[in-house]
Amino acid sequence: MSNIQEKASDQGRKYHTIATGDALITVKNHEEDEDIILFGANFCPFVQRAWVAFEVLGIPYKYYEVDPYKKPQDLLEVSPKGLVPALRFNRFNPPGSLNESTVIMEYLEDLAALKSRKTILPPTANPYARALVRLQVDHVNRSLVPAFYRYLQAQDEKKQIESGKEFLESIEKLVGLLERAEREILGGGGAAGDGEVQYFRKGLGLWIPEEKDLSLTDIMAGPWLYRATIVLAHYRGFQLPPGEKVKGWLTRVFQHPAFKATCSTDQLYLDSYERYAFNRPNTSQVANAINEGRALP
Numbered sequence: 001m002s003n004i005q006e007k008a009s010d011q012g013r014k015y016h017t018i019a020t021g022d023a024l025i026t027v028k029n030h031e032e033d034e035d036i037i038l039f040g041a042n043f044c045p046f047v048q049r050a051w052v053a054f055e056v057l058g059i060p061y062k063y064y065e066v067d068p069y070k071k072p073q074d075l076l077e078v079s080p081k082g083l084v085p086a087l088r089f090n091r092f093n094p095p096g097s098l099n100e101s102t103v104i105m106e107y108l109e110d111l112a113a114l115k116s117r118k119t120i121l122p123p124t125a126n127p128y129a130r131a132l133v134r135l136q137v138d139h140v141n142r143s144l145v146p147a148f149y150r151y152l153q154a155q156d157e158k159k160q161i162e163s164g165k166e167f168l169e170s171i172e173k174l175v176g177l178l179e180r181a182e183r184e185i186l187g188g189g190g191a192a193g194d195g196e197v198q199y200f201r202k203g204l205g206l207w208i209p210e211e212k213d214l215s216l217t218d219i220m221a222g223p224w225l226y227r228a229t230i231v232l233a234h235y236r237g238f239q240l241p242p243g244e245k246v247k248g249w250l251t252r253v254f255q256h257p258a259f260k261a262t263c264s265t266d267q268l269y270l271d272s273y274e275r276y277a278f279n280r281p282n283t284s285q286v287a288n289a290i291n292e293g294r295a296l297p
């Protein structure tokens, strides 16, 4: 919290309309028409979820950058509230569409089960492990995501301290759920041998140091935790909870090729989130919901 004073004035920076860094390279590699078009905005963490899932699951897509605050007609056709991410499916006539990042993630997982056979969940033969991962995701959606915005939008110091605590506690609870899955799925000693241990840990994500694949939780939480290390660190002096295990996990997530491929440069996030950090009026539907104490759109 030490640099609250230093960052006290709004520079009037605007959100970016074009990706930068690794994300820009990925955008350029996905300009060709495909059956599925991902309507995205470079800075948006909800978009990053879907974007990482496309990359990880090996599903062909075209990336199409839109400004969700200007609500172009083609966006409204695929997303009733004009929110990104959204998908358009050219194979249907008229074209089909889907919106809501959580629904898109489930759709991409189901599609991959038919096409690429890749997955971001534990095997269907292990319903309990899948449910434990979904429990983590439920926590991310209902606690971690709103806590991130409350912290970033809090203006007076007392509220910043309170909401900073809330955000940290939310990360710690998520860690508790990750530890629980690790303990209950891997710690039972029920595995017959190495092969079975490897099978059990599939889909538990990069929390498990030996795992190589991102899990649904890694992808659902990663975009906010990444922005926390850049945006909240800068505007609120935020630091991750102490402990090598959490740091190791997040380093593995952030360095994963599919995650990295969807990240812009730090400056893009600092610029794009300044309006949240100073709680400018009408920043977004999410910001309004936070200010009014309503559920997120």
Ligand SMILES: N[C@@H](CCC(=O)N[C@@H](CS)C(=O)NCC(=O)O)C(=O)O
Residues within 6 Å of the ligand: 041, 043, 044, 045, 046, 047, 068, 069, 082, 083, 084, 085, 099, 100, 101, 102, 283, 284, 285, 286, 296, 297
């Ligand atoms: N519940 C939606 C939220 C998506 C969302 O809020 N996206 C933001 C960009 S990060 C947006 O499109 N904002 C436009 C607006 O506020 O009008 C989801 O999970 O997909």
